[in-house]
Amino acid sequence: xxxxxxxxxxxxxxxxxxxxxxxxxxxxxxxxxxxxxxxxxxxxxxxxxxxxxxxxxxxxxxxxxxxxxxxxxxxxxxxxxxxxxxxxxxxxxxxxxxxxxxxxxxxxxxxxxxxxxxxxxxxxxxxxxxxxxxxxxxxxxxxxxxxxxxxxxxxxxxxxxxxxxxxxxxxxxxxxxxxxxxxxxxxxxxxxxxxxxxxxxxxxxxxxxxxxxxxxxxxxxxxxxxxxxxxxxxxxxxxxxxxxxxxxxxxxxxxxxxxxxxxxxxxxxxxxxxxxxxxxxxxxxxxxxxxxxxxxxxxxxxxxxxxxxxxxxxxxxxxxxxxxxxxxxxxxxxxxxxxxxxxxxxxxxxxxxxxxxxxx
Amino acid sequence: xxxxxxxxxxxxxxxxxxxxxxxxxxxxxxxxxxxxxxxxxxxxxxxxxxxxxxxxxxxxxxxxxxxxxxxxxxxxxxxxxxxxxxxxxxxxxxxxxxxxxxxxxxxxxxxxxxxxxxxxxxxxxxxxxxxxxxxxxxxxxxxxxxxxxxxxxxxxxxxxxxxxxxxxxxxxxxxxxxxxxxxxxxxxxxxxxxxxxxxxxxxxxxxxxxxxxxxxxxxxxxxxxxxxxxxxxxxxxxxxxxxxxxxxxxxxxxxxxxxxxxxxxxxxxxxxxxxxxxxxxxxxxxxxxxxxxxxxxxxxxxxxxxxxxxxxxxxxxxxxxxxxxxxxxxxxxxxxxxxxxxxxxxxxxxxxxxxxxxxxxxxxxxxxxxxxxxxxxxxxxxxxxxxxxxxxxxxxxxxxxxxxxxxxxxxxxxxxxxxxxxxxxxxxxxxxxxxxxxxxxxxxxxxxxxxxxxxxxxxxxxxxxxxxxxxxxxxxxxxxxxxxxxxxxxxxxxxxxxxxxxxxxxxxxxxxxxxxxxxxxxxxxxxxxxxxxxxxxxxxxxxxxxxxxxxxxxxx
Numbered sequence: 001x002x003x004x005x006x007x008x009x010x011x012x013x014x015x016x017x018x019x020x021x022x023x024x025x026x027x028x029x030x031x032x033x034x035x036x037x038x039x040x041x042x043x044x045x046x047x048x049x050x051x052x053x054x055x056x057x058x059x060x061x062x063x064x065x066x067x068x069x070x071x072x073x074x075x076x077x078x079x080x081x082x083x084x085x086x087x088x089x090x091x092x093x094x095x096x097x098x099x100x101x102x103x104x105x106x107x108x109x110x111x112x113x114x115x116x117x118x119x120x121x122x123x124x125x126x127x128x129x130x131x132x133x134x135x136x137x138x139x140x141x142x143x144x145x146x147x148x149x150x151x152x153x154x155x156x157x158x159x160x161x162x163x164x165x166x167x168x169x170x171x172x173x174x175x176x177x178x179x180x181x182x183x184x185x186x187x188x189x190x191x192x193x194x195x196x197x198x199x200x201x202x203x204x205x206x207x208x209x210x211x212x213x214x215x216x217x218x219x220x221x222x223x224x225x226x227x228x229x230x231x232x233x234x235x236x237x238x239x240x241x242x243x244x245x246x247x248x249x250x251x252x253x254x255x256x257x258x259x260x261x262x263x264x265x266x267x268x269x270x271x272x273x274x275x276x277x278x279x280x281x282x283x284x285x286x287x288x289x290x291x292x293x294x295x296x297x298x299x300x301x302x303x304x305x306x307x308x309x310x311x312x313x314x315x316x317x318x319x320x321x322x323x324x325x326x327x328x329x330x331x332x333x334x335x336x337x338x339x340x341x342x343x344x345x346x347x348x349x350x351x352x353x354x355x356x357x358x359x360x
Numbered sequence: 361x362x363x364x365x366x367x368x369x370x371x372x373x374x375x376x377x378x379x380x381x382x383x384x385x386x387x388x389x390x391x392x393x394x395x396x397x398x399x400x401x402x403x404x405x406x407x408x409x410x411x412x413x414x415x416x417x418x419x420x421x422x423x424x425x426x427x428x429x430x431x432x433x434x435x436x437x438x439x440x441x442x443x444x445x446x447x448x449x450x451x452x453x454x455x456x457x458x459x460x461x462x463x464x465x466x467x468x469x470x471x472x473x474x475x476x477x478x479x480x481x482x483x484x485x486x487x488x489x490x491x492x493x494x495x496x497x498x499x500x501x502x503x504x505x506x507x508x509x510x511x512x513x514x515x516x517x518x519x520x521x522x523x524x525x526x527x528x529x530x531x532x533x534x535x536x537x538x539x540x541x542x543x544x545x546x547x548x549x550x551x552x553x554x555x556x557x558x559x560x561x562x563x564x565x566x567x568x569x570x571x572x573x574x575x576x577x578x579x580x581x582x583x584x585x586x587x588x589x590x591x592x593x594x595x596x597x598x599x600x601x602x603x604x605x606x607x608x609x610x611x612x613x614x615x616x617x618x619x620x621x622x623x624x625x626x627x628x629x630x631x632x633x634x635x636x637x638x639x640x641x642x643x644x645x646x647x648x649x650x651x652x653x654x655x656x657x658x659x660x661x662x663x664x665x666x667x668x669x670x671x672x673x674x675x676x677x678x679x680x681x682x683x684x685x686x687x688x689x690x691x692x693x694x695x696x697x698x699x700x701x702x703x704x705x706x707x708x709x710x711x712x713x714x715x716x717x718x719x720x721x722x723x724x725x726x727x728x729x730x731x732x733x734x735x736x737x738x739x740x741x742x743x744x745x746x747x748x749x750x751x752x753x754x755x756x757x758x759x760x761x762x763x764x765x766x767x768x769x770x771x772x773x774x775x776x777x778x779x780x781x782x783x784x785x786x787x788x789x790x791x792x793x794x795x796x797x798x799x800x801x802x803x804x805x806x807x808x809x810x811x812x813x814x815x816x817x818x819x820x821x822x823x824x825x826x827x828x829x830x831x832x833x834x835x836x837x838x839x840x841x842x843x844x845x846x847x848x849x850x851x852x853x854x855x856x857x858x859x860x861x862x863x864x865x866x867x868x869x870x871x872x873x874x875x876x877x878x879x880x881x882x883x884x885x886x887x888x889x890x891x892x893x894x895x896x897x898x899x900x901x902x903x904x905x906x907x908x909x910x911x912x913x914x915x916x
Contacts, residue, residue, distance in 0.1 A: 215628075274626075275626070276652050276656075348656055348657070349656075355653055355654075
């Protein structure tokens, strides 16, 4: 198969590409700025530019494009050739970092997804089967069980990122109703691999714990019973590939890539305490927390980073992946505290987590 | 020292009659003599150890029966054929799997196998021989040699680790242990399979080890610390290790890594760091805490300790790391080869109860400064029980060493005497440490160093201890003097910082017996609290059953 992958230089994109190439598929990677495609362990995937038509099995072709422009920023002929030669679309491109202007999320995550839907639906003859990488956190802030069939429950959102992913998934669902064959994949929080926590892109949970473990922010409003659901990148990539390879069975469904052992904040603290250099954050109830009591650097770190993630420290949503198992039965090879320990160990080893001062 | 066969047969016959309740209804399949006398060592004070093999499908406790016959102490053990067979085959299997597996065999098991293979048959030699052949002398010799080789390597590495952390006295103590056990491995390869340490001098002679090498070994072993720097001493030690065919120890500090230990976690309360180690919790002062915060697992200790502010700050950090390791808060590893298996025990700091020891043979002492008739002890119940059991153990160790010393003195075995006197002081130090709630106990190598470091000892006592530790014995007169000095030191260490302990004298049989009876009280409490029992002199976790056995064998 020839598969178009967006977000090819992202974590999920690159890992999925590596697996699909190995399985003999041809990959056309739509990249925002022409650059190298590197897997999570730092392996460079050799590629050549896409110039039209079909490539060879196991070959990686790259084409520079832009989800924020009509026609994906491609020249019309190349757009047409790509559209007619592609058998599947894997749309994993998204702006995932927190703290960016709202319109950026809208432009990339929502409008960009609409452009990809148009690309797939407007192929003359037949629509191109479409796999969309969503997120578990379209669940928003509403507590309770969140199953594969759940979607719009009137939930509020903790960040513009979440809201944009929710709107994008709505577009996918609408396209599905209009005849686009789709599979929606919702991963939980993606962290380093299940073997030793290897990670090349530190973001989200890493950014938060980098600050708290260094003791730069000691107090966070939150509940010890709130849970964070982390999953290893290698397992997520396996899940995405399973969705692609079992497309006809998975078509029309939503797959959950969440763990069987979501981590309560108190368990995360237990893991933090295993590292001598780590401070363990205090979680205090929201109504007694006042960030204005913080001073200097602590306040700055709180306002600029921690506050963006605040909503995650009080959520108690339970994710289930019961109906995902008939497409992708494998459980994460490492999860819960074991996975988090690997993730933290790796971040310490490569110097991402470090105390800038040894004052206690 | 050998005893003639008919005398042994006669002793066995008397033993059998005295143990009518145990042996009247069951016929042993075979009987043998084991231990020092069977091995051709021993002296007139040595015990006579009989073992009867029982083959009736029952599993006996290893508890020995103690008898006094013809002015000799006689111990009789009953051992099932199944157990003997199982343990011999386990050693054989480990030997086939290699040194790592041999190193996992417990000292007690290897010793039981060795004592059996080196035994003197009393009844049914053919039966004994058929069981011995399951392992055989050759294989046993290789297993013993490998066991000591691994121990020598691990303790040698630990010595390097101590030097890396500028713990010079500890480095010296451990390299001594390492070289000593390398010599044990060396003689085991030459047919000297007996495990006990005290006869090494005789084993070196019997194995006809090159006289010059033996002399270099004893010179090294008895060298006084002021004679050379610790680093030179380790160089010499490592050279001897190589001569004794033990490789894998090098003076490379980069190899010594700090790694995590199960059950240890870090909790800051307010501004203060607390380290949880299972159910114990330690508070760190600011200096220790700063070093603790610098630790990155699996990193060379010297890298963690390095402090660009000053050499003194680096030295301080090394001291803290050494303390962390002794307290069992970090483990020391040898780059790429896992934890250094020399000193696994996480001991503790003395309980902060002022000058007097908290624990004595007959339970906890009340604080003299408090008028309260009921006092909450500043120690969890289980820790109290564990320390109490170890205090009892250490006291038994002292008495065993005293007996060995008396025997060696009478027989003029001066090197053996030197060894047993040192052992007597080491075990007496353990008595004192246990009194202050320090449990698990440090290994023997460190017992004296830890007592000097942690306990309020007066200078004359320290000087006397150092004399025993370092003085070479050249004559019986000198041996007699040091024997008396050792007795004095033991008395002082037993009474440290408190009233004279009851019983006042350990020298009388009745006083000693009473002490042992108190040991059973400690065992009852410790069993109730599911406490850790010391398995042997080298530490580890034993069972309440073994503890009772050990006590039983001490009533004399």
